[in-house]
Amino acid sequence: MKKFDEINIIPFIDIMLVLLAIVLITASFISQGKIQVSVPKASSTVAFKSDDLAKLLTVTENGELYFNDKPIAKEALAQEISQWPKDQKVTLKVDAKAPFQEFVSITDLMAKNDIKNVAIVTLKDKGE
Template identity: 50%
Template sequence: MKKVDQMNVIPFIDIMLVLLAIVLMTASFVSQGQIEVTLPESSATSTTDPADASKNVLITVAADGQYYLDDAPITLVALDEQVAQLTEAASVTLKIDADTPFQAFVRVTDILNQHAVTRVSVLTETR
């Protein structure tokens, strides 16, 4: 009986599983925006699905009252125009500094309400 030579794929599978583990561990460290914001604290847990990140719009309000849309500075008028162009599938994440006046939060939520945006989440830090 002749022995048939076969390629041993076990080492390849081992390497691929290690690489997959490394990718999964580093993917959790991806930062949400580059604007420095001190988030308010909450005891609630996150309910946002990270798989929908491609449809997610990030609105940031810094402590100085500056507004950002996906890390780009924006005025309230321009923010209103951009929110008007969102599709129904889009979700909005609010990243508002804990030291920001509450009126800034109200202004952003008023814009979202005017355009019937219902998928809104607020980033917080757990206590």
């Protein structure tokens, strides 16, 4: 019989790397939200960790509002925002073709409640 002095960890490392890749790919899909929105382009962007931002507000092309990927009326959203602490982090994702009034309405609601920590989701413009 052959005596095993060492454990071969190469297959274990291979499996762990595959699992890591799966987790990273899955996490990137989860963080983007379920509502499909074509966000506007900007010349400069700042990267942030989406898990640090607890609240997600989405406005679709038709002006529909979503709070954490669930439909919500403006009145209900105003009531929800009024209960948030002043330092609440918010991600605002507005479709590029949505009426500008929707964007102004949401930012006005947050300004009334002194919520200033708002990240607006955009795509980086490739430039010319």
